[in-house]
Amino acid sequence: MKNILTNHQSNHKKDHHYQKARKEGFRARSAYKLLDIQKRYNIFKRAFYILDLGSAPGSWLQVAKEFAEHNIIRYNDQFYHRDHYKILGVDIKKISSIENVDFLLMDFTNPDFPNMVQSYFQNKIDLIISDASINKIGNKFSDHLNQINLCYNILDIVKIHLKVRGVLVLKTFQGSDFKKLFSKIKTEFKLLKAYKPKSSKKKSNEIYLIGLQKK
Numbered sequence: 001m002k003n004i005l006t007n008h009q010s011n012h013k014k015d016h017h018y019q020k021a022r023k024e025g026f027r028a029r030s031a032y033k034l035l036d037i038q039k040r041y042n043i044f045k046r047a048f049y050i051l052d053l054g055s056a057p058g059s060w061l062q063v064a065k066e067f068a069e070h071n072i073i074r075y076n077d078q079f080y081h082r083d084h085y086k087i088l089g090v091d092i093k094k095i096s097s098i099e100n101v102d103f104l105l106m107d108f109t110n111p112d113f114p115n116m117v118q119s120y121f122q123n124k125i126d127l128i129i130s131d132a133s134i135n136k137i138g139n140k141f142s143d144h145l146n147q148i149n150l151c152y153n154i155l156d157i158v159k160i161h162l163k164v165r166g167v168l169v170l171k172t173f174q175g176s177d178f179k180k181l182f183s184k185i186k187t188e189f190k191l192l193k194a195y196k197p198k199s200s201k202k203k204s205n206e207i208y209l210i211g212l213q214k215k
Contacts, residue, residue, distance in 0.1 A: 029059075029199060030059050030060065030131055030199075031059035031060065031062060031063050032197070032198075032199040033131070033197040033199050033200060033208070034059075034060050034063045034064075034129065034131075034169070034197075035063060036197035036198050036199055037169055037195060037197060037208060037210060038063075038067070040195065041167075041193065041195075041210050041212065043127060043129075043167045043169055043210065043212075044064070044067035044068075044071065044127065045071075046071060046075050046079075046080050046081065046126065047064075047067065047068065047071060047126040047127040047167070048068060048071060048072070048081075048082040048084070048085045048086070048126055049082075049085070049086050049087075049121050049123060049124070049125045049126045049127070050064045050068060050085070050086070050087045050088070050125065050126065050127045050128075050129065051087075051088050051090075051117065051121075051125050051127070051128045051129070051157075051161065052064060052087070052088070052089040052090070052129050052130070052131075053090055053108050053128065053129070053130040053132050053154055053157070054090070054091055054108070054130055054131055054132020054133065055089030055090060055091045055095065055103070055131075056091040056093035056094070056095045057093075057095055057096075058089065058095040058096065058098055058103075060089075060129055060131055061087060061089045061095075061098055061101050061103075062098060064087050064101075064127075064129065065085075065087060065098060065100065065101055068085035068087060069085065071085070072084070072085060085100075086102075086120070086121055087100075087101045087102065088101075088102050088103070088104060088117070088120050088121070089101065089102070089103045089104070090103070090104040090105075090106060090108045090113070091103075091105070091132075092105070092106065092107050102120070104116065104120075108132075108153075108154075108157065109150075109153045113157070114157065114160055114161070117157070117160075117161050118161070121161070123163075124161060124162065124163030124164075124166065125161050125162050125163060125166060126163060126166055126167070127166060127167045127168075127169075128154075128157070128158055128161070128162050128166070128167075128168050128169070129168075129169040129170075130154050130169065130170050130171060131171050132150060132154070132171065133147065133150075133171060133206075134146040134147050134150055140175070140205070141175070141176070143173065144173045144174075144175030144176065144177065144178075144205070145175075145177060147171075147172055147173040148172060148173070148175075148177045148178070148180075148181050151170055151172045151181055151185075151209075152181070152184075154170060155184065155185060155188070158188065158211075158214070159188065162214050163214065164214055164215070165213045165214060166213075166214045167210070167211065167212055167213075167214070168185075168189070168209070168210070168211035168214070169208060169209075169210055169211075170185070170208065170209045170210075170211070171206055171207075171208055172206070172207060172208075172209060173205050173206055173207070174205045174206075174207050175205065178207075181209075182194065182209065185209055185211060187215075188211065188214055188215060189211035189212060189213060189214055189215060190212065190213040190214075190215060191211070191212040191213060192209060192210070192211050192212070193209070193210045193212070194207055194208070194209055194210075195207070195208050195209075195210055196208070
């Protein structure tokens with residue numbers, strides 16, 4: 001077992017996106033999944049208030065901060081814009097601090113969480129992103145259903161806090177209940193896309209739902 005773990009860790013460190021993340025200062029290779037989604041769907045357009053659910057170790061928060069800072073300058077016009085940004089990450093795991101980004105150490109399925117989000121933003125949110133994943137037990141069917149249930153919990157948050165025309169990025173797993181989840185989320189958005197970023201590992205069954213223009 002020790003040799004297997006060592007080989008796995010060695011392969012991970014040889015991974016192209018892992019090496020690139022280290023070089024470019026991102027905390028995890030998952031940053032490139034979000035950047036890939038941004039490149040394809042322009043999810044950060046005019047995004048100033050951003051909520052990241054399941055944000056540890058913080059790579060998506062790093063990406064969000066870069067775009068939010070850029071948006072302050074880029075979208076200083078007569079249309080929707082702000083002179084500041086607010087980014088809130090939440091996770092049950094601690095993360096190292098990121099300047100001008102706030103973090104909440106808690107379970108976002110906690111009944112108190114919606115009130116805390118409202119207190120923080122004091123307004124509707126432009127963009128909700130989630131790379132949150134359940135703790136896999138190794139049973140693909142059970143893991144799939146548990147992840148789907150987590151997505152429904154996130155959808156409840158989206159219904160309350162995401163603004164009209166807002167954007168959602170949500171990780172889920174492909175499987176028997178995927179179509180049902182897709183149909184449910186689709187009722188909340190004018191456009192919903194399923195997308196597997198190039199940096200996702202081929203053997204992974206993860207897929208991302210991108211909801212554009214919340215109704």
